[in-house]
Amino acid sequence: MNWDDTAPPTADAADGRLVGASADGEDQAVEAALRPKSLDEFVGQERVREQLDLVLKAALARGATADHVLLSGAPGLGKTTLSMIIAAEMGAPIRITSGPAIQHAGDLAAILSSLQEGEVLFLDEIHRMSRPAEEMLYMAMEDFRVDVIVGKGPGATAIPLELPPFTLVGATTRAGLLPPPLRDRFGFTAHMEFYEPAELERVVHRSAQLLDVAVDTDGAAEIAGRSRGTPRIANRLLRRVRDYAQVKEDGRVTREIAAAALAVYEVDGRGLDRLDRAVLKALLKLFGGGPVGLSTLAVAVGEERETVEEVAEPFLVREGLLARTPRGRVATPAAWAHLGLVPPRQGSGASGQQGLFGT
Numbered sequence: 001m002n003w004d005d006t007a008p009p010t011a012d013a014a015d016g017r018l019v020g021a022s023a024d025g026e027d028q029a030v031e032a033a034l035r036p037k038s039l040d041e042f043v044g045q046e047r048v049r050e051q052l053d054l055v056l057k058a059a060l061a062r063g064a065t066a067d068h069v070l071l072s073g074a075p076g077l078g079k080t081t082l083s084m085i086i087a088a089e090m091g092a093p094i095r096i097t098s099g100p101a102i103q104h105a106g107d108l109a110a111i112l113s114s115l116q117e118g119e120v121l122f123l124d125e126i127h128r129m130s131r132p133a134e135e136m137l138y139m140a141m142e143d144f145r146v147d148v149i150v151g152k153g154p155g156a157t158a159i160p161l162e163l164p165p166f167t168l169v170g171a172t173t174r175a176g177l178l179p180p181p182l183r184d185r186f187g188f189t190a191h192m193e194f195y196e197p198a199e200l201e202r203v204v205h206r207s208a209q210l211l212d213v214a215v216d217t218d219g220a221a222e223i224a225g226r227s228r229g230t231p232r233i234a235n236r237l238l239r240r241v242r243d244y245a246q247v248k249e250d251g252r253v254t255r256e257i258a259a260a261a262l263a264v265y266e267v268d269g270r271g272l273d274r275l276d277r278a279v280l281k282a283l284l285k286l287f288g289g290g291p292v293g294l295s296t297l298a299v300a301v302g303e304e305r306e307t308v309e310e311v312a313e314p315f316l317v318r319e320g321l322l323a324r325t326p327r328g329r330v331a332t333p334a335a336w337a338h339l340g341l342v343p344p345r346q347g348s349g350a351s352g353q354q355g356l357f358g359t
């Protein structure tokens with residue numbers, strides 16, 4: 001089904017979008033090759049890099065294991081990459097797991113007890129760990145010890161288990177969901193911001209070099225401008241532009257070629273895709289810019305409420321195109337401008353909106 005006025009997007013189509021920030025199968029395969037391997041190679045996030053550099057160098061100078069690190073920020077901004085860099089800079093091995101994979105305290109005890117001294121344990125989506133595992137982690141982080149409970153009921157006994165010192169790197173997209181006792185046990189917390197276009201240009205140039213694609217300055221800027229502040233999306237758009245350049249052109253990527261390629265994939269100059277534009281168009285054309293309730297807006301685009309709210313809206317809000325108000329969703333003047341439409345005059349009523357439907 002198409003994502004336009006006549007054929008609204010489907011929930012299935014919302015998965016695996018070109019501008020989605022989560023990694024799909026193809027991303028995972030190439031991401032390993034594109035990951036920066038050291039803090040020097042890691043583009044942007046200057047403050048985080050500077051602070052982390054101090055934390056790691058100080059630990060190395062003391063011959064100690066680095067403090068536990070919490071990384072928060074949206075998907076695709078480099079949390080996994082940074083955890084691998086922490087291990088590499090410390091000369092330590094890394095073990096990677098995630099909150100949803102640890103449903104029982106026993107799962108965590110098994111991982112913790114098999115760590116080597118100084119090892120980095122990367123725990124992605126740490127906010128999704130089960131409560132008993134979380135409580136076990138408190139003690140492990142603070143005292144490098146866990147109590148393994150053997151047996152059930154009144155006969156249950158706690159057997160203390162010493163752990164080697166390790167560095168926990170927790171990653172979360174929802175720092176606010178972490179219980180304070182867990183948050184407080186991290187010695188260093190970094191919030192990762194969305195990247196500036198100039199930083200994403202550097203990501204594109206770096207990846208292009210690794211993928212052996214010739215991209216000029218304007219071509220990189222065009223891709224960066226549509227990447228929604230996210231390196232993972234920049235890398236994905238670069239790969240699609242490379243396909244186009246190789247099939248339709250001579251393989252080199254210029255601004256015109258990048259724009260033509262991304263037009264094929266319906267990613268517009270600001271990084272909106274068909275779903276985003278369908279939501280905006282419905283809001284502007286059907287509801288005069290709002291306010292309109294989320295459920296009504298979702299029905300108008302033939303989508304689930306959750307898809308509109310969680311997939312399309314965050315970026316539209318971040319871009320200043322849509323506002324969530326107590327009375328409903330409202331389009332901003334920038335939304336009208338982006339779609340080339342003229343907002344109705346104040347107080348012009350339904351007749352004032354007539355013209356919009358024909359636009």
Ligand SMILES: Nc1ncnc2c1ncn2[C@@H]1O[C@H](COP(=O)(O)OP(=O)(O)OP(=O)(O)O)[C@@H](O)[C@H]1O
Pocket residue numbers: 021022023030031032034035036041042043044045074075076077078079080081082124203231232235
């Ligand atoms: N600062 C950066 N410089 C260069 N490339 C980067 C940077 N940050 C991320 N990338 C690239 O973006 C891709 C995604 O990064 P990564 O997997 O670390 O994101 P993440 O924040 O862990 O995402 P998720 O939350 O979905 O796991 C990787 O291929 C990596 O190469």
